Amino acid sequence: MAIKSFFFEKGPQAVILMHAYSSTPNDVRMLGRALEKENYTVYAPLFRGHGTMEPEDILDASPKDWIEDAKEAIHFLQEKGYEEIAVFGLSLGGIIASKMVVDKEPILAGGTFCSPVIDFHKNNNVREEFLTFVRILKKKSGYSETDIANRMPEVERKLDNQLNEISELTQSMKAHYNEVTQPIFIAQAGQDEMIDPQVAVAFKEALTQASVVDFHWYENSKHAVTVGVDRKALQEDVSNFLKQLDWNGG
Template sequence: MPKIALPQPFFFENGPRAVLLLHAYTGSSNDMRMLARALEKENYTVYAPHFKGHGTLEPTDILKANPSDWWQDTQDGLAFLHEKGYQDIAVFGLSLGGIFATKAMEEETILGVGTLCSPLYLNENNQVVPTFLRYVQTVKKIAGLSEAEIVRDLPKIKIGVEQQLQAIADYLPPIQHKIAAITKPFFIAQAGQDELIDAQSAYELQEALVQAPVSFHWYENSSHVITVGKEHHALEKDVLTFLNQLSWNEG
């Protein structure tokens, strides 16, 4: 079997402005690579770490992690940039990553934040469980397992992902409670053809941000992983416009 190159966290060090990019559930830093390259070209430094359990050839590694682990990964990402000498940092998160980008704005000193197709208001209108099971089948096939081996484990995995999804839902209320207190710039991007979460949750987030200047963007022809979709160039341009308007301290 040929050697499989697993995705790796990346750090593109360029200009004095730093951006932390947080990937999606079942995703990896590859979710954010095109956006990162677009930012790097415009003199931004970009760091995209991995959430615990992600980026491996064993998809059930994800089920061994929990939201507290992923919050720690977010804090570690900020600490990494601080250690590199960057004080002013913006944080953008895709889907799950947007939950922790928002929490970072609430708990840490962040210049600006962005959520991309992020379920800050998660409801029953989502396709996370079946999507996870398809992800499991795809990854295990790549890893060389037989169809029989893959199917055998699916019922147990389904229970695990349902429990994890509930853990994420239980993690959200304290974050939601503090959204109204956010006063710094907030970027919201939502795909019009989102097949994973209820796209209307983006409007709930916008309405909850009663004190923050909000930059809201709807990409009608995009699906959930908006960073690699057909409108990714428009997204990159909008993110750059938002970042360029932040109050960077470059003295």
């Protein structure tokens, strides 16, 4: 069964949560529910190509598609009357959230959770993890080992192209981080097995003009910090960050 976006409509202050690469809104659902209890309206869009049993669907999409998905998510909330919006994302979702800030989309604040927004390829295990993910899904779908082996070269080619596109996106954004003035929340897991945790520190240092940089390090957490051992601490930290924002100018 395909996994969809979720929309928890509650209070007048809106939050967008964006999921990780090769994942779905399920990885931000617990955070979404926690924020809903705090009276926030929460929308988590499903990135194009995601949420199916065919991993190649992800490779048929592009970062441009996901940027468009994020802009459509902002527009969706605006159409429903939400004038000020905070945008957060896990991993890839954090890259796209940061792109919304850099592009000066109409958002109040941004945030990243374990997101390789600088030096995307540095000490990065995304490629190996994705290839493992493909093999597991193909096996579950009934493909033989021979079929899987025959398909992998094309998967690797498409994957390498896509990861290079993501890297180019982060490189293009990097030059503009010192222009960001909105409040930014940064969460990083100390035991991150997917990306170099020091990327988060570099991001913090690049945000020289941001009105607030709220940085949190979760020493015992792995990459999926939103569902890991420190998820409750993360939920509380995000909530505290949101409470301090200048919603509706007051």
